[in-house]
Amino acid sequence: MVERPRILVTGGAGFLGSHLCESLLAGGAEILCLDNFFTGQRANILHLLDHKNFELMRHDISQPLYVECDEIYNLACPASPVHYQFDPVQTTKTSVLGAINVLGLAKRLHAKVLQASTSEVYGDPAIHPQPESYWGNVNPIGSRACYDEGKRCAETLFFDYWRQHRARIKVVRIFNTYGPRMKLNDGRVVSNFIVQALRGEPITIYGDGSQTRSFCYVDDLVAGIARLMATPDEVTGPVNLGNPSEFTILELAEMILTITGSKSQILRKPLPEDDPKQRKPDIALARQTLGWEPTVPLREGLIRTIAYFDTELARGAATQ
Numbered sequence: 565m566v567e568r569p570r571i572l573v574t575g576g577a578g579f580l581g582s583h584l585c586e587s588l589l590a591g592g593a594e595i596l597c598l599d600n601f602f603t604g605q606r607a608n609i610l611h612l613l614d615h616k617n618f619e620l621m622r623h624d625i626s627q628p629l630y631v632e633c634d635e636i637y638n639l640a641c642p643a644s645p646v647h648y649q650f651d652p653v654q655t656t657k658t659s660v661l662g663a664i665n666v667l668g669l670a671k672r673l674h675a676k677v678l679q680a681s682t683s684e685v686y687g688d689p690a691i692h693p694q695p696e697s698y699w700g701n702v703n704p705i706g707s708r709a710c711y712d713e714g715k716r717c718a719e720t721l722f723f724d725y726w727r728q729h730r731a732r733i734k735v736v737r738i739f740n741t742y743g744p745r746m747k748l749n750d751g752r753v754v755s756n757f758i759v760q761a762l763r764g765e766p767i768t769i770y771g772d773g774s775q776t777r778s779f780c781y782v783d784d785l786v787a788g789i790a791r792l793m794a795t796p797d798e799v800t801g802p803v804n805l806g807n808p809s810e811f812t813i814l815e816l817a818e819m820i821l822t823i824t825g826s827k828s829q830i831l832r833k834p835l836p837e838d839d840p841k842q843r844k845p846d847i848a849l850a851r852q853t854l855g856w857e858p859t860v861p862l863r864e865g866l867i868r869t870i871a872y873f874d875t876e877l878a879r880g881a882a883t884q
């Protein structure tokens with residue numbers, strides 16, 4: 565009999581983490597889901613709590629932890645600019661001390677450890693699309709730095725533990741990902757626009773809306789992350805994961821207005837400091853190393869996500 569792998573997922577009650585827990589559990593693993601519930605919610609994992617192979621642990625990853633496992637997915641970190649700028653010092657601690665703790669744990673257990681890094685390590689990129697070889701353009705003292713530099717330092721720690729201690733590391737650089745279980749007040753563009761469209765409130769476009777992002781549906785992303793974890797130890801990454809179809813923010817707003825049939829007006833707001841002007845992943849490495857590419861087009865993913873938010877808003881209205 566093959567033993568069940570025991571997998572620690574930090575940030576497991578968050579948007580991506582909850583989908584990852586669900587998928588790994590369905591694959592037969594035993595899951596230890598760790599979260600401090602800063603942006604995560606019990607509702608995301610409520611349907612998993614009774615599963616015999618699922619365990620929930622409330623813990624802050626910036627503090628050491630002593631558990632036993634075979635693999636670690638380190639997702640704990642607020643990801644929306646609104647949330648990571650709320651307590652920037654804690655954001656850096658989460659990334660940096662969190663990385664040290666999961667690496668120390670992985671080193672002791674000789675476990676594989678995967679870091680959820682981000683396209684934000686490329687900052688406001690001067691190269692387009694962004695390959696993994698690009699070193700990035702990040703303002704180290706701006707309001708996004710706690711997240712960008714925290715994630716960059718976490719990558720440094722992963723590669724130093726690999727060189728110095730032969731830690732079994734994997735690093736994914738995730739590009740904008742969306743889907744069901746984003747919070748209504750998450751603050752990121754897809755959830756903001758959908759909630760505004762469904763409520764008939766103005767769609768808040770920051771700047772002139774010509775800045776671009778490339779949006780990946782959550783199921784595609786989770787499949788890519790699991791594929792990287794399954795690679796041999798020589799494959800460390802970093803590997804970009806994202807959907808290379810690029811849209812302006814204005815195009816995104818128009819697509820959401822069309823799908824929802826909403827009459828919401830467009831409301832322009834100032835562009836936040838250091839907001840990247842363009843972003844699109846070069847996924848040649850993921851295609852080649854993982855045989856992975858996204859399958860869900862933006863329109864299709866938005867239809868599924870809008871259905872989720874529609875239900876959530878109706879539930880909220882029913883309980884008021």
Ligand code: NAD
Nearest residue numbers: 575577578579580600602603604624625639640641738741
């Ligand atoms: P999310 O905010 O929904 O999830 C983050 C989870 O981490 C939450 O459950 C939160 O409560 C938990 N958390 C935060 N600080 C913690 C701490 N100190 N200790 C323990 N738990 C903590 O965001 P998400 O979109 O699911 O992002 C998950 C991971 O993926 C993050 O590391 C993020 O940086 C990375 N990522 C996401 C995207 C994206 O587009 N969704 C893009 C790039 C990278």
Ligand code: UDP
Nearest residue numbers: 627628629630631664665667668669671672
């Ligand atoms: N650590 C942990 N769990 C473990 C092992 C280590 O949380 O099972 C933490 C601990 O806080 C430690 C950090 O990871 O400080 C780094 O561990 P490492 O062994 O690399 O360094 P050291 O223990 O020498 O500081």
Ligand code: UDP
Nearest residue numbers: 645751752753754756768769770775813839
């Ligand atoms: N954005 C916007 N309106 C919103 C939220 C975000 O126009 O209500 C813009 C934001 O300025 C950025 C893009 O949408 O250019 C993506 O923002 P998000 O916070 O989702 O992610 P990130 O900037 O981290 O890629």
